[in-house]
Amino acid sequence: MYMVVKLENVYNSTGLVLEDKSNLINVEITNSLIENIPSAFWDAIKNVRQLSLRRNNLTKIPNMIRNFTKLQKLTLKGNSISEISHQDVLFISKIKVVDLAKNQIEFWPNYIDASEVTATSFILKLDLSYNNLKHLFANSFWQLPSLAFLNLSNNKLSSFDKDLFKGLSMVTTIDLKSNNITIIYALSFRTNFVLEKLYLQHNDISIVQDGAFFNSKEMKHLNLSYNHLTTLANTWTFGLRYLDVLDISYNQISWIRPNFFHQSSHLKYLNISHNHLQRVLPNVFSSLSDLKVLSLSHNQIEHLNKQSLNGMHSLTDLDLSSNGLAVCLQDGLVLADLSMPSLHFLNFSANRLLVLPPYTFKYFPNLNGLDLTANPVVTIHPNAFYNLNLTRLYFESQSLNCDCRLRWFSKWLQESTFEESRILAQCSRPSNFINMDMQGLDFDNITCAEKDPYIQLVLQLPKEMNAIEGKENSIVCSGYGASPINVQWKIYEKEQTYILDNFNNDKDIEITVNNTLITNGSSFESVSSVLRFKKVTSANEAQYQCIMSNPYGPVYSGRSMVSVVSIPIFVERPQSVLVSEGETIRLKCKADGIPPPIIKWSKGNDNFFPAAFERRLHIDDDENSDDFYILKAKVKDTGEYTCNAENAASTSKEKVLVVVVEQPSSNSLNETTIEIEETDTLNINCVDSQLDSFDWQEYLEIEWIKNNNLTMDQVESTAHFCINDTLIEDRGKYTCIIRSKNGDKQYEKSFYVDIHERSNFRSAIKREIKANGSYIAIFIGIFIAFIVSAIVLGKKLLQKPNQTNIPEIGVEEEMTNMLNK
Template sequence: AVLLLLPAARAGLCPAPCSCRIPLLDCSRRKLPAPSWRALSSSLPPDAVSLKMNYNELTEIPYFGEPTTNITLLSLVHNIIPEINAEAFQFYPALESLDLSSNIISEVKTSSFPRMQLKYLNLSNNRITILEAGCFDNLSSSLLVVKLNRNRISMIPPKIFKLPHLQFLELKRNRIKVVEGLTFQGLDSLRSLKMQRNGISKLKDGAFFGLDNMEELELEHNNLTEVNKGWLYGLRMLQQLYVSQNAVERISPDAWEFCQRLSELDLSYNQLTRLDESAFVGLSLLERLNLGDNRVTHIADGVFRFLSNLQTLNLRNNEISWAIEDASEAFAGLTSLTKLDLNNNAIMSIQENAFSQTRLKELILNTSSLLCDCHLKWLLQWLVDNNFQHSVNVSCAHPEWLAGQSILNVDLKDFVCDDFLKPQIRTHPETTVALRSMNVTLTCTAVSSSDSPMSTLWRKDSEILYDADIENFVRYQQQAGEALEYTSVLHLFNVNFTDEGKYQCIITNHFGSNYSHKAKLTVNEMPSFLKTPMDLTIRTGAMARLECAAEGHPAPQISWQKDGGTDFPAARERRMHVMPEDDVFFIANVKIEDMGIYSCMAQNIAGGLSANASLIVLETPSFIRPLEDKTVTRGETAVLQCIAGGSPAPRLNWTKDDGPLLVTERHFFAAANQLLIIVDAGLEDAGKYTCIMSNTLGTERGHIYLNVISTPNCDSSQSSIGHEDDGWTTVGIVIIVVVCCVVGTSLIWVIVIYHMRRKNEDYSITNTDELNLPADIPSYLSSQGTLSEPQEGYSNSEAGSHQQLMPPANGYLHKGAD
């Protein structure tokens, strides 16, 4: 580019035709470079710090022939410079402030600026449409202020501003419609952002994320429709937020979650129609709130109760007359309020305690619709006591003989309620709880001493129901003189959850309105299952997953039971987890004891229901106790234990020496074949016994070696005493004793003692060693054990659980007299 060269002249003099007010050299409005202009009459004064060449015809940044090391401010406003040339700035090494506003620059390139210590940059009122990525990177170490107002910027590329020291950014009057998330990331020190008059219709979630130190955000004159926490995310230090002159219809319930340091909020000139209870939750530090010039008709009870520090509240030019008339504590919570503007709300009456919690020093009120009866008598005295008579313009509309008079001119004795011209509510609608799809009727009755026609409106949550099904009845009754009774019935057919709310009737005649109590309608629905648990068969060690979900109103609570109770073995071992968000119940590392019937219970205030699913746990056969070899003396009783585990319960078989087991009258099986009892063991019984257990999942084998040793002093003749007559009795006694050890019930012990005594009386048995009980029979085979499922050879009786020994396979029967 060709630089404009202004050659130096004599030093020390102010170059003509500029004016010098050191440290300022002002060459503005000189039509530079005019055809007749060739050069300045002298060089720049050495003590000049600021150079202004505004309102000329410069087409480029001027150059004076040598570096201007003292110039820190250069203003070139209102010229016709079309681009920014980085080379021109090498002659301004000390430049800190540059104003190029009102030129014809169309883009800012990455190469537009060299590395320099610029602090202030104004590019407003140009034709800029493009901001190249990194266009300000060479200024990142020093730049504090950037102004880009009145350009043609329609999009800001995300993360374009890598300016960690920037404190003020202005983007007013551009063409930005949408602000994407993370657009301003990199502006860690930004304190103020101004984006008025862009036509912004959408602020994406996280639009201002990264602006952790921003205190002021101005968004006036755009097209925003909602205030929500998505686009406010990250503004934790924000103190002033201006969103007036938009189209805001809604403040989301949790809008202020991320910016709770607000001290000033301006939402005036929007389209708000209601202030819900949660509209200002979290703004406990708010001092100034402007809601003027909206269309607010509904103010929820307690909407201001969170604003304990609020000092100024502007509600002018709304439609809140009903909200003020009906609420005795409309401004509850505003304990610091000193200024309240209620202008132009057509207020007809105000409850006596409406301002009781405030500290008002200024009240702005303008209404000509007041009903000046005894209920408003307090207002006159209150206005005078608080010295508000100069800031209000309030006059009566009723009664007729006070119409048009200022309330300040009405005598206290004229505020009378001798009759009840204004409707008086006699029957209020009642709070109701209904099931979904039922029909509900709400009734409201009022009387008046006037024959002025009455009309009724029904409101739900303080909003008028225009399309409601309403029946109205009028009749005269004799009550303190002729009185007009007016009854209004609201029919709600086939109610649904959307019908829930607070219902209120407003009955009006020529003399004013009256408001019923608010009746709450609650709609409930019995739970119904969306998902039910399914029967499940699973192997041990795996994860069991049961799903259950239900809907209803209110949302039902889901709980679980196992076998009709709340004792979950998996819970004790912390293997059970309930995920209510995912409607899932699962057990990790499933064990046999987790098997059972699981019930999903869905319960709400309307009722409950349950759904069952069986959990079957499969386990391959295994030995609960290691198999132990046995050594017995000839004639003793041998008990071989094969304690089996598995699911389904395994079937047990025995073999001897890898061949079939020859069962005699001395062989007995107990506990579903888990015990092999050999009475009067002989040498022929020695050998390898194999226990084979099997179920649907597999087969397991184990070996027990039985060793039978001879007794050297054994008298063969003695061992045969009573063989013919009581052999089976002896065997029976031995077996019963074994069973007693297995079962452990007192009934069997009685039988044992009986047999022992009778044998001692009738027979001479000299060797009773065979009655000694084997000490290693486990307790878990007793009636209190874990083998709870009756199997072959096992039964229950009223006297308790006991084992029945299986008879020998050859069908021999017990021959004893007992």
Template sequence: MAEGWPIPSALVFVLLSLSAWALESCPAPCSCLKGQDEVYILDCNRKRLSAAPVDPPEGIIQVTMNHNELTVLPFLGDVSSNITSLSLVHNRISALSMYQLQPYVSLETLDLTSNSITELNVGSFPSMQLKYLNLSNNRISVLEPGCFENISSSLLVLKLNRNRLAMLPSKVFKLPLLQFLELKRNKIKIVDSLTFKGMDSLKSLKMQRNSITKLMDGAFFGLNNIEELELEHNNLTEVNKGWLYGLRMLRILRVSQNTVGIIRPDAWEFCQKLEELDLSFNHLTRLEETAFVGLGLLDSLNLGENSISHLGEGVFSGLTSLRTLDIRNNEISWAIEDSIGVFVGMKKLNSLIIQRNKIKSITKKAFEGLDELEHLDLSKNGIMSIHPEAMSHMKLKEFVLNTSSLLCDCHMQWLGPWLTENSFLQSVSAVCAHPASLLAHNVLSVGPQEFVCDDFPKPRITTHPETYEALRGNNVTLSCVASSSSDSPMTTAWRKDGEVLYDAEVQNYARYQEGELIYTAVLHLLNANFTDEGRYQCVVSNHFGSNYSNRAKLTVNGVCYGDTGSEVETEGSGMLHCRVGSLFTGRSSFHPGEPREGLAGHPAGGAGPLVICSDCYDNANIYSRTREYCPYAYLGEDDPLDKSIPGLKESFGEHTQHDATPLDSLISNHNSSIFLTPHDKRLSSHTPPEHYANDSLSRSFWGEGEDPSLRAPPGASPHPVTVHRTPHLAADGPEEQREAESDCFPRQSTQDHRSASNRTNPQEHTAPS
């Protein structure tokens, strides 16, 4: 009993009862006690015994000889046959022998924790009705197949923690009645298929703190009734349905403190009764939309202490029964700040913990769909703004917030009264950082008239990128414009389908206009391909928070051949969607219909005019040019049609080239324009433009020759804008196209090469202060 702890009254009664019923014939130095239900106990703990006491009295049922110096199992004479529980913890027993255990014909519980046993052999146990066996903290490195055979018809609990097991032989665990198996703190690295087959009654398996790096397919097959599987503190790298095969009754899975970086799309196919899932302290950076498919009964999900920065669309939407979600210490600020309704579908969520996620602002739709939420923890985020309607629909009983970064303008006037009304004063610390007159003021001490909107320091996006349809191989330009009343430097990042484009070609520049900083971000996609298709978004940030643009959809169309009247349908029918010719005039139109069969590079019945289509591209697969799969093929370098119609390519390129939005149209006040380099140069608004002429392009942005759209506007610096270039992005030349068109089989579309798979800081371009 720990010092200072009170002794429960019930325990006092038991101790008094035991001492009152002590047997007079108990052998020294042991104590004989009589417990409730007429249970007689021989207590020989900590007596430095090297042998069993002589002639213990009849009626003894339980024996405890812990912390002694026994080297073999003790023999207790005639009373041995009546013993049901034998505890020999912390002795020096080095081996188990059926001959030493044979007298204990009634034994049900045997605890040999902390001895020196090195192996279990076929002859270790006699035939007996043992139900509970604890062999933890020994030196066992060998389990001989069949070692548990003589106790297999009765054993319910087996503990082998803190041993030296490096492998688990097949067929060693043929224990049809076993319900609890513990193998914690061993040296197991690989669990082979069918290792636990033959354990139909097992309810719980604990394998924490091994060195497991691989669970083979079917590793747990045969555990038809298992409900709890604990694998914490191992080296597992992924969750997949292979090693989860057959666990149809599993309710609790704990895989925290591993190195899991991937959850396979169909991982939970056999675990759809899962109620508790712990994936905390892993290496997850992404949760695809398929991450939790099939877990409609899940009640608790712990994703804390990972590096999650990407959440697939609707990743949580199927978790309709979830009540607790812990996603602390990740990087999902964008999901809260971007108003995408990331929690929609979680109708029963009661507790949400998202502390330490670098969240700066809570938007109106941040918690959309969480009508039953009662506990919300937003602590340790440095939150600057909270929309007044963000939490109005919830029934919060507990709200945790600590921030000293609040932007206390007119939009924050509601917070103080709301905190008071809902009795959150003890769990919330909210301090103003702006404006300067309210710096370090608690929001509760600020009067209603002091919350004013004199300026707008947080970036506001005034021009959003626009949806666009481009020809394959052309260059595409997307742009957005933001403004701020603050001198705080702005940074920008571009995202595609929620992924930050770390190596994108980006131009950023800023200017002052009527007391505001106007910031423009331009994204260039060189030689557009099908992998560039997606929804693009710019994110503009400064010290006061971030703002997210609308998502602009980019569609990339290919080139195919067909008769002038060729008509192509799309999607369900498997047809191609073609924009039919007049490419020579620069005009085109869509027509429904059916495509004509033809060979690669040739339309059926001879050469016909070009048409633009989403040729050979569907369901994230890119099909290369062949006569079997792609009768409408791309115009290649060596196409016969190219030779038969001189100047066709030149004419086609001339009339279909995408005219990028001229930079001239993005600049209204030319004389005050300031162009930025990707090196985050701090430029003073008071320095003449000619002082920023240090950087220049060795060649024009789009390749050989100068693109007129990039010429400096009248009155601006005559030097071209310096842009960040990534050499491999401009390498999509004929060789890559020929490779993409070399065979007939579908190829799985890989992640866009402009996206990052590792978590790094995006390329930032800083505006002047």
């Protein structure tokens, strides 16, 4: 039989004689003066396996026990030891379990040189909790490679070196809770290959660096609760592939990165309760297909996206208590696409729930436990618990409207048999049922009011609506029911959800509510509310929901998705072109808008493209740009082409003119020689007749140049150039240049005009007038008039009486015409 010796309150050596010590395995001495115990006693117990020296006010490890070679467990808890020496470390390394908790240790030796280590380490468990350790050096425990459990909790550590635990390749549990640690550095546990449990709760940790737990492949349990984490944004979960339990409750987490849990896809238990979450982004938990328990309680969540809880097919327990998630059950939309076939228990307490609509839990077919306590439920629609086999129900409401709508609930409560329940279902109206318990109510006496007090929506919101950026727009919601009716608008943005009403307007949104009594003195009213966008911006793109509520509960409209669109704006406009037959026509058109516009081309009024039928038309699609090509252009391709940029907001149009001229027959391309005689009229057509059918001045500009450098400013921009009564000086090279409105040259044609001299009197006079000016012209004119008058006078003298005056008249007319010219 093994022998155990317990000594307490020993202050002298009297009575410390051990006669039979062969079976002694455990000695426990407490509240004694160790220095007064004689050496004979220590010699008698030197083969003991377990030694406890608790609460003896020791200031160091006693020297008399250093030769206890068979010692396996040493307890020095509750003493006043303040320092551990190198020799102490080497001594305890030979003992399997060492408890140094609740001392006053401030110093732990740093790195011990390998030459000082004389024996193999056997220690498995070391408890240094409840001491005054403020700093630990790198490699402080490397001489204890056999250590499996290390407890450093309840000290004063503010940080620790990333090499502190280097060498502890066999450690499975490290307890660092209740210190002052502020940061976990990267690679802090990279050599702890078999680490399974890490406790870091009750610290001041606000930063966990990427890769902090890298190489801790066997970690199963990580507790970071009661710290100061604000986001789960980085990838410090990298390497925690087989983590089962993660507790990050009681932090200040307000945001979780969507792929944060991808590295820990085998989690079974996840606690994020008591944080500052206001929203859970879609698919945050989608990788947690093995998760059994999830707690999101005591956050500030007021909305769950339809995809927020996707992927957790094995979830059995979900705690959503103490949030503002009433809408998730009341509007019937959030959980509509969610399926949790394994869910057994749902805690939805304290979520400001007022109404349970029909088929609320139909997507949780195996739900058998439900907590709805601390919700001011007013009414529960029939079939709210459809297809559920509840064995546990916790329900608490003193606000029930016990009318005919709840007749079924009263009967259901009385007939149901629950294995476990806590039900408080009291009526607040009508007046004859106030404070009555529905479980004892005679449901046959429950009647309906003459007028249904519950709100009925008259005008539902459109499912989708386009709002043009920069314009005014509005959404209207209306309904009627028992007064007073309050109206709120709920806005579901990507990153947040918030409420607006006529008392709490957004700077860009105005809400008006018009309440009208249905009849004078009636307690019923109709309500119409308008949500008006003063000037639509991209920030207004969201889902909008109208919520009307009265004392009988809320009614939710469908959600209207408002998409902000903008009218297409051309960032690259097509330009009018003029090409010769056989060339390639290229029109470039690019536009921006929301959504990105689609580019379509049209021609004239009939959209007939000859080039399309002849397979000469090509369009290069490049996102919101389309280059339009016509190969081997023909004259019949001439026409007005329109680039149409279309999107949900509008269609923007840009029209251009395409002119195809015939290929010149001569070898000299776009060059023509014109020969006329002096005084003839010179007519030059830049382009034959293709432009006549169009108001081409809208698209093109024409410039005439003489002899390559002289701009003919006096000639208007016209396709036809004319000189009357030409002179020899008018000969030369005339060039017609056609440009698009942006100044790009589209076409050029030259005309070489050769004017031959005409040998007659009239031409001479014209040349002289142009050469010498107006004075000579007057002199010549007077001279000619004199000569003509003399001829006329001579003819009159020779004329016979019966002759006509025709020749005379002819000469006078010729004179007059010549003078005029």
